[in-house]
Amino acid sequence: MSVVHAVKVPSYDPELVYSAVCRHFEALGVEKDLRPQTRVLLKPNLLYGKKPEAAVTTNPAILKAVIRWLTERGFTNIVVADSSGGLFNAEYMRGVYAASGLNIPGVQEYLNRDFTFGTRNTPPGCAVRSFNLITPVLEADYIINLPKLKTHAMTTVSAGVKNLFGTIPGLQKPDMHRRYPELAGFARMLCELEMTVKPDVTFLDAIDSMEGNGPGGGTVRHTGMTFASRDVFALDVAAVEFMGLDPLExxxxxxxxxxxxxPERVEVTGDKPAPCSPAFRLPDAVKSTGFDDAVPKFLRKPTEKVLDALLRSxxxxxxxxxxxxxxxxxxCPRKIIKIVDKKASMPRKDCISCFCCQEMCPVHAISVKRGLRGM
Ligand code: SF4
Ligand code: SF4
Structure with missing residues (x-):
């Protein structure tokens, strides 16, 4: 059985967040894992530089509270590292840190300044042979994964497992989309990435979450919770159920x-929450075809299947x-987007519907439309 520990946290007030960290880490017994020399990596979601209130990135209050918890106990060998959706270099990441509110005392001293990467082989049985990973991940003795709860245009949900995609350096991420253009293959690759990175603890920021067109252009939804677990898959199951969605979808x-x-069984301990009602709004790209009311219930699944075969977002x-x-x-992994007369143009032919473009658009100019496949 896998345990997920939940805490109600009404706001990002520093003392409330710190108290949540103490409760989670006490419940999971984190302190006994660590030694003074342990190199601890904190892996937030820094999709791109965005102010914390937008709920695109892990809130700085979470990082600050985790760092406080560690340093007060004598664990000072800490680095905060992520590779955003853009480049992985000093100039780009400096901008992301600044825009995401991380240049604050108690966090800025620990921000990663090493923008190199290396390769790690996957465990036996994986379809992917190796992953290129940012150096702080390769050098860490202990990884605390700090995702944000969001919907996601391609993967439906971004929580613990999807957050690990940021361990792949910079523009090698679109390359992974190119290598795994179909959703099932991409999802399996994410699982194998988890098996390779193996975070020790995952602590989910679901105080303010994102619904709708996440992970970058959705709507902020105040959900007032944090979740922590040693099993990132169990954490995702609990988070998805909290969103009012079905984990096996x-x-x-x-x-x-x-x-x-x-996980065979997930037990949620602590302040076990009820599922959100109404459930989280899904991104336009993964919404059902909207025929639910027009088609008898027994025909909905086959109708969806036929339409999915013909249409694509x-x-x-x-x-x-x-x-x-x-x-x-x-x-764009397919390199099909052209900027003509200062406007983006994206043909459907060769598009793999990964929505990296939508994810990275800073002004939310990209929406989703359904059309005939490849047309
Ligand atoms: S146009 Fe957008 S959705 Fe299509 S392949 Fe490029 S990044 Fe992905
Ligand atoms: S504003 Fe958005 S759609 Fe236009 S070029 Fe920039 S990222 Fe692309």
Missing amino acids: IPHLKAARELGLY YPHVDRSKCVGCGKCAES
Whole structure:
């Protein structure tokens, strides 16, 4: 049985967040894992530079409280590291740190300044042979994964497992999308990444979460919780149930079941929450086809299957909002986006519907439309 510990945290008040960290780490027995020389990596979600209130990134209050917990107990060998959706270099990441509110005492001293990477082989039985990972991950003795609870246009949910995608350096992430263009293969790759990175503890920031068109352009939803577990898959199961969704509808959890990683039983301890009502709004890209009311219940699944075979969700640029920054083109694994007359243009042909472009657009100019596959 896997244990997920939950704490109600009404706001990002520093003392409330610190108290949540103390309760989680006490419940999980984290202190006994650590020695004064242990190199601890804190892995937040820094998708891109965005102010904390936007709920795109892990809130700085979480990082500050975890660092306080560690340093007060004499564990000072700490680094905060992530590779955002853009480049992985000093200049780009300095901008992300600043915009995400991380240049504050108690956090800024620990921000990663090493932008190299290396390779780690996957465990036996994996389809992926090795992953390129950022150096702080390769050097860490102990990894505390600090995701943000969000919906996600490609993977439906971004929580503990999806957060580990940020251990892959910079623009090698779009390359992984190119290598695994189908959702099932991408989901399996995420599970194998988890088996390779192996976070020791995952602590989910669900105080303010994101619903709708996450992970970058959704709506903030105050959910007032944090969750922690030693089993990141169990944490994701608990988080998805908290969102009012079905864990086995989530691609990486389906893949986890096939790989034998899905927890047999998840026990939520602490301040066990009721599922959110209404459930989290899904991204447009993963919403059902909307035929639910028009089709008898017994025909809904087959109808969805037929429509899924014919139709696909594609990104669509609102030219009036597009500022021609080119971030979508930079992140597109297929390199099909062109900037013409300071506006992005994205053909459907060769698009793999990964929505990296939508994820990275700073002005939310990209929406999702359904169309005939490949047309
Ligand atoms: S990222 Fe957004 S604003 Fe920038 S070029 Fe692409 S669509 Fe336009
Ligand atoms: S256009 Fe957007 S959704 Fe299509 S492949 Fe490129 S990044 Fe992915």
